[in-house]
Amino acid sequence: MIPKAELHVHLEGTAPPELVRRLAKRNRMDLPEEIFGDDGNYHWTDFLHFLKVYDATAATIRTPEDYRDVTYEYLAGCAEEGAIYVEVMSSPDHSAANGMSYANHQEGIVAGIEDARADHGIEGRCIVTCVRHFGAEQAMEVARQVAARPHPLVSGFGMGGDEAGFPPAQFARAFKYVADSGLPCTVHAGEWAGPDRVREAIETLPVQRLGHGVRAAEDPALVQEIVARGITLEVCPGSNFATGIYRDFSDHPLARLRADGVKTTLNSDDPPYFATSVGREYDEAAEHLELDDDGLAGFTRNALKAAFVDEPTRETLLARLDAGAGGKSP
Numbered sequence: 001m002i003p004k005a006e007l008h009v010h011l012e013g014t015a016p017p018e019l020v021r022r023l024a025k026r027n028r029m030d031l032p033e034e035i036f037g038d039d040g041n042y043h044w045t046d047f048l049h050f051l052k053v054y055d056a057t058a059a060t061i062r063t064p065e066d067y068r069d070v071t072y073e074y075l076a077g078c079a080e081e082g083a084i085y086v087e088v089m090s091s092p093d094h095s096a097a098n099g100m101s102y103a104n105h106q107e108g109i110v111a112g113i114e115d116a117r118a119d120h121g122i123e124g125r126c127i128v129t130c131v132r133h134f135g136a137e138q139a140m141e142v143a144r145q146v147a148a149r150p151h152p153l154v155s156g157f158g159m160g161g162d163e164a165g166f167p168p169a170q171f172a173r174a175f176k177y178v179a180d181s182g183l184p185c186t187v188h189a190g191e192w193a194g195p196d197r198v199r200e201a202i203e204t205l206p207v208q209r210l211g212h213g214v215r216a217a218e219d220p221a222l223v224q225e226i227v228a229r230g231i232t233l234e235v236c237p238g239s240n241f242a243t244g245i246y247r248d249f250s251d252h253p254l255a256r257l258r259a260d261g262v263k264t265t266l267n268s269d270d271p272p273y274f275a276t277s278v279g280r281e282y283d284e285a286a287e288h289l290e291l292d293d294d295g296l297a298g299f300t301r302n303a304l305k306a307a308f309v310d311e312p313t314r315e316t317l318l319a320r321l322d323a324g325a326g327g328k329s330p
């Protein structure tokens with residue numbers, strides 16, 4: 001199995017229905033049944049409805065133990081699919097809405113990463129994210145929390161949420177604050193908005209990577225700029241198909257971006273909502289982009305090179321990739 005790596009998955013969105021039901025029971029909460037479809041999976045109709053279902057399930061994660069279990073179970077599942085490294089994006093705004101402090105939020109995630117490493121050999125890191133549509137002041141608040149409580153397993157900062165309504169430049173102060181504290185940054189851009197917002201993001205925020213970034217493909221000069229800056233794209237094809245940004249691989253720009261020399265990676269984004277997983281993303285790319293094992297290992301190499309991780313760990317992971325890629329022995 002090709003060693004895999006993933007840089008873009010929202011932790012609160014990784015819990016499958018079975019785990020969410022378990023958490024709801026543990027926390028004595030009633031779950032609205034309409035969030036589940038007849039097949040037992042999450043049911044949503046459009047993006048706004050998706051966000052509602054997402055918030056309802058995220059509300060079941062209420063204690064450090066809950067965060068530990070969500071993190072641990074996700075990483076264990078990724079390890080089963082051959083992943084050696086995963087960065088999960090966490091949202092302190094979600095946990096604060098459930099009455100949790102940032103310290104408790106961090107404590108649970110760190111425990112999940114450490115336990116998954118011990119039991120399954122997978123390396124993990126946490127990227128703390130703020131939410132665009134909560135505004136620049138709240139983003140600054142999250143930035144302050146992250147910088148004030150450093151932890152070796154919390155290794156980056158990012159931002160998700162309503163891209164179309166909240167341009168990146170508004171958040172320059174929060175990103176600069178975190179970057180000045182020594183943490184690398186990524187930001188969602190070029191998913192729900194076009195190339196102009198991608199350009200604004202790389203010109204106004206200190207980012208080494210872009211979440212999605214695929215709509216940069218609409219502007220060839222911008223694609224060249226991304227190549228020149230060495231920015232890595234966290235591409236999530238299954239998510240893009242599920243939300244309707246692209247129909248399928250026939251109109252998805254991943255192959256074109258690769259051909260133009262952009263560093264791309266494969267990611268699941270919100271796996272149980274989009275009927276995907278890191279393993280499935282690799283399988284689908286192999287099939288539709290007609291990639292052999294070397295081609296797939298290239299995605300893992302890009303991810304490890306762009307990972308927000310310390311250099312000794314990066315070297316260890318790259319050696320694991322070399323040992324495992326193509327079925328070759330070390």
Ligand SMILES: [Zn+2]
Nearest residue numbers: 160188211269
């Ligand atoms: Zn995302």
